[in-house]
Amino acid sequence: xxxxxxxxxxxxxxxxxxxxxxxxxxxxxxxxxxxxxxxxxxxxxxxxxxxxxxxxxxxxxxxxxxxxxxxxxxxxxxxxxxxxxxxxxxxxxxxxxxxxxxxx
Numbered sequence: 034x035x036x037x038x039x040x041x042x043x044x045x046x047x048x049x050x051x052x053x054x055x056x057x058x059x060x061x062x063x064x065x066x067x068x069x070x071x072x073x074x075x076x077x078x079x080x081x082x083x084x085x086x087x088x089x090x091x092x093x094x095x096x097x098x099x100x101x102x103x104x105x106x107x108x109x110x111x112x113x114x115x116x117x118x119x120x121x122x123x124x125x126x127x128x129x130x131x132x133x134x135x136x137x
Contacts, residue, residue: 034083035071035084040091044112046082047084047107048112050111051109051131052082052083052108053084053106053109053127053131055083056091056095056103056106057088058087058103058104064121067122071085080135103119108130115134
């Protein structure tokens with residue numbers, strides 16, 4: 034399931050399991066391309082938690098996490114940051130990162 038969150042929900046939302054957080058901009062072309070990929074992943078990997086955080090509505094979060102470009106992806110496992118990438122990734126690239134955590 035893909036869920037939109039706000040900064041206040043962040044810590045609780047990433048606390049358990051494997052979580053992919055997409056920090057996006059509503060008018061960002063690469064963000065819209067990535068969104069299509071995230072919906073494919075959502076269907077193929079129902080155990081993956083996918084969160085979205087709108088950078089324009091959560092400026093403090095972006096400042097605190099030094100986000101200067103979108104999309105920025107965070108990969109968490111049980112609340113611990115495992116990977117951070119900026120830019121739209123393909124399904125294969127996302128699964129290369131996520132696979133070891135989904136099948137652990």
